[in-house]
Amino acid sequence: MTDAVTPNFPADRPSTLRRWGQVFRDLIRRPSGAIGVFLVALHVIVALISPWIVPYDFKTMDSAIILAPPTPEHWMGTDALGRDVLTRVLLGGREALWVCFLAIPLTMIWGGLVGVYLGLRGGWVDEVAMRLVDAFLALPGILPLMVFVFVFGAGNEVLIPTLAFFFGIPVIRVARGATHDVVARDYVLAARARGHSRASIMRRELLPNTLDVMMVEGAMRLSWMLLTFSSLSFLGFGVTPPIPDWGQMISEARVYMSLAPWGVLGPMIALSTLIIGVNLTADALAKTLGIDRTRKAVV
Amino acid sequence: MSAPIIDIRDLSVGFTARAGHTQEVLKSVSVSVKAGETLGIVGESGSGKSTLALASMGYLKPGLHKLGGDVTFQGIDVFAQSLRQLEGLRGGKLGLIPQSSGQALTPTMRIGAQITEALSLHCALPSADCAPRAEELLTQVRLPDVPAIMKRYPHELSGGQQQRVAIAMALAGEPDALVLDEPTTGLDVTTQKQILDLVQDLAKERNMAMMLVSHDLGVIARCCDRVAVMYYGEIVLEGPTRDVLSNPGHPYAQQLIDAVPRIQKVTAKAKKTLPNTEEALRLEDVGICYHQPGFWEKTFGGAAPRELTVDGIDISLGKGQTIGLVGESGSGKSTILKAIAGLLPAQKGSIRVGGDTVLKPSIDRRRPEELRRVQMIFQNPDDSLNPRHTVAEILAQPLYLYFGMTGQKARDRAAEMLDTVRLTPAYLDRLPRQMSGGEKQRVAIARAFAAEPEIVLCDEITSALDVSVQASVLELLADLKAQKQTSYVFVGHDLAVVQQLSDQVMVLQNGRICEAGPVDQVYATPKSDYTKMLFDAVLEPGAA
Numbered sequence: 001m002t003d004a005v006t007p008n009f010p011a012d013r014p015s016t017l018r019r020w021g022q023v024f025r026d027l028i029r030r031p032s033g034a035i036g037v038f039l040v041a042l043h044v045i046v047a048l049i050s051p052w053i054v055p056y057d058f059k060t061m062d063s064a065i066i067l068a069p070p071t072p073e074h075w076m077g078t079d080a081l082g083r084d085v086l087t088r089v090l091l092g093g094r095e096a097l098w099v100c101f102l103a104i105p106l107t108m109i110w111g112g113l114v115g116v117y118l119g120l121r122g123g124w125v126d127e128v129a130m131r132l133v134d135a136f137l138a139l140p141g142i143l144p145l146m147v148f149v150f151v152f153g154a155g156n157e158v159l160i161p162t163l164a165f166f167f168g169i170p171v172i173r174v175a176r177g178a179t180h181d182v183v184a185r186d187y188v189l190a191a192r193a194r195g196h197s198r199a200s201i202m203r204r205e206l207l208p209n210t211l212d213v214m215m216v217e218g219a220m221r222l223s224w225m226l227l228t229f230s231s232l233s234f235l236g237f238g239v240t241p242p243i244p245d246w247g248q249m250i251s252e253a254r255v256y257m258s259l260a261p262w263g264v265l266g267p268m269i270a271l272s273t274l275i276i277g278v279n280l281t282a283d284a285l286a287k288t289l290g291i292d293r294t295r296k297a298v299v
Numbered sequence: 300m301s302a303p304i305i306d307i308r309d310l311s312v313g314f315t316a317r318a319g320h321t322q323e324v325l326k327s328v329s330v331s332v333k334a335g336e337t338l339g340i341v342g343e344s345g346s347g348k349s350t351l352a353l354a355s356m357g358y359l360k361p362g363l364h365k366l367g368g369d370v371t372f373q374g375i376d377v378f379a380q381s382l383r384q385l386e387g388l389r390g391g392k393l394g395l396i397p398q399s400s401g402q403a404l405t406p407t408m409r410i411g412a413q414i415t416e417a418l419s420l421h422c423a424l425p426s427a428d429c430a431p432r433a434e435e436l437l438t439q440v441r442l443p444d445v446p447a448i449m450k451r452y453p454h455e456l457s458g459g460q461q462q463r464v465a466i467a468m469a470l471a472g473e474p475d476a477l478v479l480d481e482p483t484t485g486l487d488v489t490t491q492k493q494i495l496d497l498v499q500d501l502a503k504e505r506n507m508a509m510m511l512v513s514h515d516l517g518v519i520a521r522c523c524d525r526v527a528v529m530y531y532g533e534i535v536l537e538g539p540t541r542d543v544l545s546n547p548g549h550p551y552a553q554q555l556i557d558a559v560p561r562i563q564k565v566t567a568k569a570k571k572t573l574p575n576t577e578e579a580l581r582l583e584d585v586g587i588c589y590h591q592p593g594f595w596e597k598t599f600g601g602a603a604p605r606e607l608t609v610d611g612i613d614i615s616l617g618k619g620q621t622i623g624l625v626g627e628s629g630s631g632k633s634t635i636l637k638a639i640a641g642l643l644p645a646q647k648g649s650i651r652v653g654g655d656t657v658l659k660p661s662i663d664r665r666r667p668e669e670l671r672r673v674q675m676i677f678q679n680p681d682d683s684l685n686p687r688h689t690v691a692e693i694l695a696q697p698l699y700l701y702f703g704m705t706g707q708k709a710r711d712r713a714a715e716m717l718d719t720v721r722l723t724p725a726y727l728d729r730l731p732r733q734m735s736g737g738e739k740q741r742v743a744i745a746r747a748f749a750a751e752p753e754i755v756l757c758d759e760i761t762s763a764l765d766v767s768v769q770a771s772v773l774e775l776l777a778d779l780k781a782q783k784q785t786s787y788v789f790v791g792h793d794l795a796v797v798q799q800l801s802d803q804v805m806v807l808q809n810g811r812i813c814e815a816g817p818v819d820q821v822y823a824t825p826k827s828d829y830t831k832m833l834f835d836a837v838l839e840p841g842a843a
Contacts, residue, residue, distance in 0.1 A: 186683035192662065193640045194697055194750070195670035204696070208687040 026288045033284030039277025043270075047094045056084040058091050059242045067260040077262040079253055088244035089266040093274060095239045096246065099156055100225045103163040107225075108218045111168030115175025116206050120183055120198060130176070136169045142231055149237045159238070163228070167221055171214075178213040182206055212289040219282030223275050230271055246271045302374070303331035304476045304508035305355050310368035312347075312354060324350050324363060326532045332476065332508040337499075339523030339540065340512045341555070343765040344736070346529040352478050352512045356393055357385050373475065391421040394469030396498075398481040400461040404453040410437075410464055411449030414471060421472035436467040441497060458628070459490035466498065476508040483518060487627040487792055488836040495522055495838075514765060516559050517838030520544055528552045558766040560773075560795035561839050562822065576617035578654045579786040580639070580754050586610040586647030587631075587638045587810075607646060609634050609810035614788075616803070618753075619780060621787040623801035623818065625794060625833065631810035632790040636756045639788065640675050641665055653753060671701040674747035675756040679763045680739035684731040690717070690742050691727040697750040716745040719782075720775060737768035741775065748779060757789045761796060773800060794837055798822055806830045 027033040062082035070077045076085035118126045136144075148162040182188060182205070191201050232238040233247030241248065246267035253263030312325040325347050332338045342348045350363065355370055357377035370377045372393055377385065389395065397403045405413060414433040418424055424432060430449075437445045440463040453461055462482065469477060479498065483491040499522055502509050513519055519526050519540065526543045528536040528551070536549040547553045586607040609631040616622050624632040637643035639650055641662030650658045652672050659665050674697075677683035684693055694713035698704040704712055714724040720741040731739055740760060747755050757776070761769040777800060779785060791797040797804060798818055805815040806829065814827045825831050 186677040186679065187685045189642065190675065190677060190683050190746075191696070193642055193670075193675050194700055195662065195665065195667055196696070196700060204688070205685055209685065 023285075023288055027281070027284050030284045030287065032280045033288065036277045036280030036282075036284055039273050040281055043093055043274045043277065044097065046090055047097050050090040050094065054087040054090050056087045058083065058087050058244050067256055067263070069260070070262055076266045077260060079249070079260075079263050080256055085249075085262060085266050088249055089246070089270050092244040092246040092249055092267055093270060095156075095243060096226055096229045096233075099159055099163065099229055100222055103160045103167070103225060104218055104222050106160070106164035107167040107171060107221060108214055110164065111171025112175045112207075112210070112214050114168070115172040116179045116202055116210060117198075118172065119176040119179025120202060120206060126176075130173075133169055133172050136166075137173075141166075142228060142235075145228065145232060146235065146237050149232065154237060154240055159229075159232075163225055167225055171217060171221065174217050175210060175214060178210040179206055182209045213291055216282060216286045216289060216291050219278065219285055223278035223282065226271075226278065227275055303333050304373055305510060306331040306369075306371045307351070307355060308369045308371075310351070310354060310370060311366040312350060312359060312363050313366050314362045314364070321366065323366065324532050325354070327368065328532075328534055329368075330527050330534065330537065332510055334475065334508050335502070335506045336525065337502060337509040337511060337523045339519035339526040340510065340529060341514065341516060341519050341526060342529030343514060343555070343767065345531075347532040348512045348514075348529050349480055351529070352480050352510055355510060356389050356395060356478055358389075387421075390417060390469070391472035392475045394472060394474035394477045396462070396465050396469050396477060396479045396482045398484055400465035403465055404461060406453055408452075409449065410451055410453065410456070414449075414464070414468055417468045417471040433467075433471075436470055437464070439470065439501070440464070440467045442467075457490075458486050459494060462486065462490075462494050463497070466494075466501070470501065474507060476510070477502070479509060479511045481513055482511070484513070484515070488794070488838075489627055489832060491518070492836040492838070498522070515838070516544070516556060516766075521838050528555065554767060558770045559839070560766075560770070560793065560799055562795045562798055562834075562837065576619060578615060579618045579620070579652065580614060580616040580788070581651040581654070582612050582614040582635075582639070582648065583651075584648040585612040585635070585638060585645045585650065587634055587643060587645050589634075589643070607810070609638070610647070611811055612648070613812070614805070616754075616786050616788065618786060619784040620802045621780065621789050621800050623797035623804040624788065624790045624807060625792070625797055625804060626807035626813070627833075628792070629809075630807040632807055633758055634810070635807075636675065636758050636788060636790055639754070640673060640756055641670075667701060671697075671750045672753045673756065674750050674752035674754070675758065676740075676743050676747050676760045678759040680736060680743050681731070681763070683743050684739055686731050688730070689727065690729050693742060694746055694749055697746060701750050712749070713745075716749045717742075719748060719779065720745040735768075736764050737772060740764060740768075740772055744772070744775065744779070748783070748785075751783075752785060754786050754788065757787055759790055759792060762792060769796070776800060794822075794833065795839070806833065
């Protein structure tokens with residue numbers, strides 16, 4: 001038999017960064033991915049530059065133009081305190097994006113590490129931990145968040161860890177499931193047979209191979225978290241007035257909805273385009289990475 | 300002469316490669332099958348044999364498209380049919396028996412319901428008649444206790460039984476032709492023989508045309524009237540099976556036939572005697588149970604003692620020697636390997652390496668130095684190499700773990716290891732998916748030998764490889780053994796491969812030793828009926 005000694009592929013080991021670069025290029029080639037990334041990018045850019053482009057100050061009230069309809073001066077009209085709606089819509093996503101973009105990595109890191117560990121560990125530790133997870137999941141989503149905010153006060157230093165903590169719990173479950181797929185593979189068995197430590201197996205074998213699932217999960221969780229943040233604001237547990245936030249704006253303006261529908265319309269469109277954008281991106285990412293999201297339990 | 304049932308003319312199939320040009324998977328292939336005839340299609344992985352078989356049913360994998368040629372079934376052009384018409388054809392007059400029926404059966408449906416569904420789709424049977432007809436079909440495929448089987452779920456059946464159910468489903472539509480895509484791959488030899496006998500009998504009874512795809516020349520030789528040898532999308536040779544196998548006119552076909560390992564006839568004189576060498580591995584009365592005591596039982600005890608899955612295993616293996624473990628699936632071959640590796644702690648008996656060191660049953664209790672001495676190579680290299688690691692990273696793991704090597708030193712050593720498995724250092728920066736199956740298995744072998752082990756456990760390591768690749772991997776293993784005086788425990792289902800590599804052989808049945816001894820003695824004069832049955836079931840090209 002002849003021995004094939006020369007490789008017939010070029011040696012192009014893509015670095016992790018280059019691989020994700022390629023994933024991103026493939027992602028925006030999908031229509032859903034392109035639309036999603038466009039919407040998210042638009043929101044991020046607006047959030048970054050809005051303090052310099054807004055036409056009015058977001059706090060300035062003008063009792064002369066309360067609930068005014070759209071005019072050339074106020075494109076989206078004014079709210080019940082006579083503040084410019086457009087200004088507040090443009091600024092209203094900053095807090096949500098800032099909080100969620102910080103909280104999501106925390107969520108994925110803690111939920112992911114715990115889930116991967118439990119998936120590898122198995123046994124009674126896994127059993128007990130998963131029952132605790134189940135217990136947490138049985139709580140209605142937003143209630144414990146409200147309790148935390150109520151006890152520790154609103155503000156980002158409370159909101160970010162609280163959101164990360166509660167959103168990390170379902171992530172444990174997903175990461176554990178993804179790990180079970182990998183743990184059954186022979187390369188993990190081979191690593192165990194060689195005598196690698198659990199930490200080494202997690203770092204070298206499990207985390208790189210669950211990363212794809214976790215990225216998709218992170219994108220999905222982001223859209224949920226944005227929605228949850230807005231819901232908290234809507235209920236008055238999020239952003240402290242007068243800092244504008246979509247959830248809070250919808251809450252304030254819904255009282256006058258029949259009189260001044262522009263008050264709810266602006267923040268609603270802004271919020272929904274952001275959520276849709278994140279969702280489309282997450283879906284396209286799942287398809288690009290070849291992850292069947294219908295198979296994974298989304299809790 | 301009757302008209303052919305399946306007639307494929309000048310069929311070309313390809314996919315559009317990135318650069319915009321078309322890559323052909325099938326190049327102008329022409330074959331035909333007549334009623335009552337069995338055509339074998341043989342070739343190595345990637346030769347296009349499955350693509351051809353599925354194309355005969357009008358199916359192309361996503362991404363593939365037809366570039367030219369015709370496929371007709373009973374005079375109907377299958378590629379001109381609408382999807383609905385094709386659905387009527389497939390599973391009706393044209394049946395498919397897929398490779399792993401376990402995956403083709405719906406896991407949540409009982410066997411009876413699945414067959415009834417196939418019946419109601421393809422034969423206009425009143426629903427009351429479906430169940431009796433399903434039972435009749437299951438009886439025809441010689442399943443025992445049909446009423447009980449009807450109520451079972453697919454996972455409650457063995458691989459052979461699942462395959463029989465798949466055959467029954469294919470028969471539900473009263474097919475005139477059957478396409479069999481590697482129907483016995485993954486089954487052990489005795490089951491394989493039974494399935495092939497069954498298929499042949501059914502084909503004869505119903506005068507069906509059959510197209511059988513296999514990489515196993517033994518299977519082809521046994522079942523087929525004619526055989527077509529495929530190589531890179533082309534049929535390089537076609538003719539009556541006997542002629543092709545005894546006198547292949549094509550160099551590739553010759554090579555393919557020569558690469559098939561055959562059981563060597565052992566004459567009494569030529570018997571090798573086992574050289575007396577230092578003992579490398581000793582197992583004494585080892586017993587293993589799949590049920591490991593849990594936290595509760597360990598703490599409080601009191602659980603009823605369970606029957607051991609594997610029991611009474613004694614092995615004594617000398618330095619530089621190989622013991623082959625053979626037996627049907629479920630006989631405990633791999634379980635013994637896992638116990639030696641410590642992955643599945645033995646409940647009973649002792650495992651000793653190098654004559655002195657007693658290994659603790661559980662891997663967690665073994666010292667790194669002890670772990671280093673026993674290394675394992677797995678069946679499927681696709682599964683045993685981390686897809687995210689380059690070859691250099693894969694080989695660096697044992698080097699770091701056992702010898703503390705890092706950086707350039709580890710890389711140099713990894714290159715040396717590649718050299719011992721006859722790969723160039725250019726492979727260091729390769730990912731598993733950038734290599735062929737044989738190359739991957741060589742990397743897996745290099746990883747095991749990087750630990751400089753005394754004992755290497757081989758779990759069916761060539762069964763996922765093509766025959767020609769298998770031959771070179773076996774040669775490599777033999778060379779390494781001679782060079783490094785390593786001992787192998789070799790699990791195999793292919794008796795010829797086991798013979799080629801082993802000094803001793805142990806035949807296992809239901810987790811107990813059935814017969815053991817020097818390989819020549821066991822192969823020449825098998826004592827137990829079970830061993831004789833195993834040998835009888837072996838299919839070899841040229842033997843039929």
